[in-house]
Amino acid sequence: MRRADTIAEELEEMIFTGSYDNGDRLDEIRLAERFGVSRTPVREALQKLSVSGLVEQIPHRGVFVRQPGPVELLEMFEVMAELEGACGRLAASRIESDALDRLAVANETCATVAKVGDADAYYRANEGFHHLIYMQSGNGFLEAETRRLCRRLQPFRRLQLRLRGRMEQSLSEHDGILEALRDGDSERSGSLLREHVAVQGEKFHHLMIGLRAEHKLV
Amino acid sequence: MRRADTIAEELEEMIFTGSYDNGDRLDEIRLAERFGVSRTPVREALQKLSVSGLVEQIPHRGVFVRQPGPVELLEMFEVMAELEGACGRLAASRIESDALDRLAVANETCATVAKVGDADAYYRANEGFHHLIYMQSGNGFLEAETRRLCRRLQPFRRLQLRLRGRMEQSLSEHDGILEALRDGDSERSGSLLREHVAVQGEKFHHLMIGLRAEHKLV
């Protein structure tokens, strides 16, 4: 693979996982040294990141990481809820019975894992459940866009699962969604999924306020 | 502004407006000559385009323009409908009275222009109406994403306005949307907007089939 692309991916991963704070400047020369290449591929990687909005590029000044602030984060959660709702709405009238079975299996996995209380494992199982629904929307473009935003929100979605009782609540919401999909009820399926994700945003909001009070976040 | 950015914008514009066909290779050297620069800024521009999906980059082979096919286009229209629906849903509970007035004015402009029958002018007036709603969703991220897709679909949305009676139909739908927003009815406002845009997709679909029959499109 092109070196520039791997650099872009690695930098993306580092920004996602919080290795950089908001406003940090990404020094081309330092990065070039760290990756053992010249500035050219580093610059190409930074260009790519600037398009996806992970960094801001100010002409003749450099590129700076742009972590979403609290407001933008909540906005993104809201959009995520709308997108997932759309997936659910469309999936209700398009999903096939074997996909429904796979969805039930995925939900069983969620339940199994939740009993153990492993938040990371639940995150993965939960992701499987949701991605199946994206796919069953029958709209590849919608699926791709939803996955993109999902990935962007990943570290923050993970956080809120650690709240007490959240996994159980999430599970019971899954049951309702599954039922609505079985019934082929577009509106109910869409609303339930939208609320299911919107709740995540609210939980995250609470969490954020708590952390802020402890001066862990700005 | 950086030369590379202007090149990216110009290329984007050219791809949007259909100066290139699907699969055309964008030759770095030719583009460099055309823009009177070296390959470096051209390459940076192409990298950016590849992130937004306008071109596909195949390692060691080059970048090729990637025009959406009929299927993807319909998928994009469907997502556009969902996004606009979301804007409408949120705007219904967040819009302020002065914004409602501005929206009414924008709709009046649409009506005036429609009487003349100028499709291009109607497109612009219509865009003003819709963008006002995006803004009133109170969600900057949603607004930006919706505008992005709107821009991507622009040339195709324009097309369907030329169908007989479409402008009048569009106008009457606007009235319903405006009323729902005035009532603060989230669900109705969202559904009406979603359908308003979904109809555009269907009209476009018909148009496409017609053109296909005339062997104008593949």
Added chain:
DNA sequence: GTCAAGGCGTTTGTATACAATCCTAGTGCG
């Protein structure tokens, strides 16, 4: 005649050199 292998030209990918711009620190004037 057909298919496979290898060389050559073209194009992409990367490194380096140079130009242009910006930040900063230092100096001089009010």
Added chain:
DNA sequence: CGCACTAGGATTGTATACAAACGCCTTGAC
């Protein structure tokens, strides 16, 4: 003492040179 201006260094943006990979065409063997 403070502010404006300028020179220096550092950093970004662009051009060019070089390396590596790909495709095509030739050539030869079966």
